[in-house]
Amino acid sequence: MVNERMTNEAMDKLVSLCKRRGFIFPSSEIYGGLNGFWDYGPLGVELKKNIKEAWWNDMVTARIDMVGIDSAIILNSRVWEASGHVKGFTDPMVDCKECGGRFRADEIDTTPCPKHKEKMVCDCKDNLTEARQFNMMFKTYVGALEEASSLAYLRPETAQGIFLNFANVLATSRQKIPFGIAQIGKSFRNEINPRNFTFRSREFEQMEIEYFVHPSQAPEFYEYWRDMRYQWYLDLGLSKDHLHLREHEKEELAHYAAACSDVEYDFPFGTSELEGIANRTDYDLKNHMEYSKKDLTYFDDEKRERYIPYVIEPSAGVDRAALAFLCEAYSEEQVRNDKRVVLRFHPRIAPLKAAIFPLVNRDGMPERAKNIFDTVRKRYNVFYDDRGAIGRRYRRQDEAGTPFCFTVDGQTAEDGTVTVRDRDSMAQERISAEKVLDYLHDKLNID
Numbered sequence: 479m480v481n482e483r484m485t486n487e488a489m490d491k492l493v494s495l496c497k498r499r500g501f502i503f504p505s506s507e508i509y510g511g512l513n514g515f516w517d518y519g520p521l522g523v524e525l526k527k528n529i530k531e532a533w534w535n536d537m538v539t540a541r542i543d544m545v546g547i548d549s550a551i552i553l554n555s556r557v558w559e560a561s562g563h564v565k566g567f568t569d570p571m572v573d574c575k576e577c578g579g580r581f582r583a584d585e586i587d588t589t590p591c592p593k594h595k596e597k598m599v600c601d602c603k604d605n606l607t608e609a610r611q612f613n614m615m616f617k618t619y620v621g622a623l624e625e626a627s628s629l630a631y632l633r634p635e636t637a638q639g640i641f642l643n644f645a646n647v648l649a650t651s652r653q654k655i656p657f658g659i660a661q662i663g664k665s666f667r668n669e670i671n672p673r674n675f676t677f678r679s680r681e682f683e684q685m686e687i688e689y690f691v692h693p694s695q696a697p698e699f700y701e702y703w704r705d706m707r708y709q710w711y712l713d714l715g716l717s718k719d720h721l722h723l724r725e726h727e728k729e730e731l732a733h734y735a736a737a738c739s740d741v742e743y744d745f746p747f748g749t750s751e752l753e754g755i756a757n758r759t760d761y762d763l764k765n766h767m768e769y770s771k772k773d774l775t776y777f778d779d780e781k782r783e784r785y786i787p788y789v790i791e792p793s794a795g796v797d798r799a800a801l802a803f804l805c806e807a808y809s810e811e812q813v814r815n816d817k818r819v820v821l822r823f824h825p826r827i828a829p830l831k832a833a834i835f836p837l838v839n840r841d842g843m844p845e846r847a848k849n850i851f852d853t854v855r856k857r858y859n860v861f862y863d864d865r866g867a868i869g870r871r872y873r874r875q876d877e878a879g880t881p882f883c884f885t886v887d888g889q890t891a892e893d894g895t896v897t898v899r900d901r902d903s904m905a906q907e908r909i910s911a912e913k914v915l916d917y918l919h920d921k922l923n924i925d
């Protein structure tokens with residue numbers, strides 16, 4: 479299904495806005511870029527930081543049953559044997575004998591042909607090779623010798639670092655089952671066909687939770703996490719009309735999973751996964767016990783029961799969340815004779831919370847505006863802009879998704895008030911210059 483609100487043309491506009499306003503740039507751009515890699519600019523890094531902070535605050539800090547870790551990206555290679563990634567982290571790949579392109583065999587119906595833009599890859603069926611399995615883990619070598627014994631992988635998910643530290647966390651954190659361990663960090667997948675802007679990248683960030691439960695409680699905690707993770711995106715501004723929970727069919731489930739749901743979003747290029755929530759049973763801990771020969775069981779000292787916990791895993795992508803928030807926020811409006819582009823971000827994730835302007839650069843206005851700026855920036859990420867016509871400055875902030883703009887003008891010297899302009903309604907009112915921080919605090923309602 480294609481998102482009706484936003485055509486592919488609008489998606490192109492969003493991509494160009496991201497570049498123009500410093501959200502997202504192609505990586506290594508001055509060398510021609512590198513397919514599947516992206517850099518976040520000054521606004522993009524704030525957007526991503528706000529998403530990660532919202533997740534960490536809501537999933538870890540605000541909860542008594544969660545702790546966080548930050549594990550290494552490169553782990554002992556045995557980890558990936560135990561987890562099944564060395565053998566099974568593959569996608570089926572086909573080659574086109576005509577153009578030399580390589581494609582995911584399960585996506586040929588929706589992947590445009592690089593040579594004939596009007597066709598899909600599946601239209602070149604006669605030129606496609608048989609599908610073969612391609613392992614998506616990036617390889618590297620640890621130490622000076624490039625030999626089999628020093629082979630290592632860049633992690634394709636953050637989850638395994640959590641399982642490896644299960645016993646460490648248990649021994650040091652006073653947590654008792656049910657409890658969870660959270661981690662945010664980079665993951666790497668050598669995707670056959672990176673595409674749809676940042677949606678499918680080769681380097682990306684994940685926000686993952688492994689929530690450890692008694693096996694008998696796994697179904698109820700699975701439902702709990704599935705519903706609460708879905709709600710989290712709604713609370714941050716994704717619309718119910720564009721956000722779906724899709725329960726996997728039995729045949730679709732990974733062999734170790736007892737249940738799995740995807741939180742899906744209607745992107746302009748189709749409805750696609752934002753996050754997966756799975757009941758992974760005791761698969762991971764059991765395999766790590768077998769391969770490492772270490773005890774990863776849990777002992778419940780009240781019930782005098784020893785068992786291998788089941789795990790509920792909500793696994794989200796920061797970059798996909800950022801892209802969904804950008805798509806949701808993007809809107810174009812006709813304002814009199816002018817077109818206005820505005821990013822209607824939820825205040826919690828807006829990169830800038832406010833902008834402060836002097837109307838003109840004289841009559842003490844810059845000094846007064848800078849005073850306000852200095853006060854407010856101690857608390858919020860705000861922008862000072864003294865260049866260009868005021869209308870253009872408002873438009874620039876609309877494109878950045880900044881909820882409020884405060885302007886110091888001639889009246890400020892007379893009665894100590896400034897103009898505040900609302901991003902969404904464009905309504906303006908006057909408030910006391912001394913109350914700017916309180917006003918923001920009330921209106922943003924985010925801390």
Ligand code: ATP
Pocket residue numbers: 635667669676677678679680681682683684751752753754793794795796797798799
């Ligand atoms: P897909 O089917 O789209 O390849 P997946 O099911 O393999 O995704 P998971 O292994 O469940 O993805 O990873 C959890 C989350 O990590 C995904 O929901 C997504 O948000 C993010 N993610 C996975 N692969 C990528 C990627 N190549 N680029 C950006 N984010 C990704």
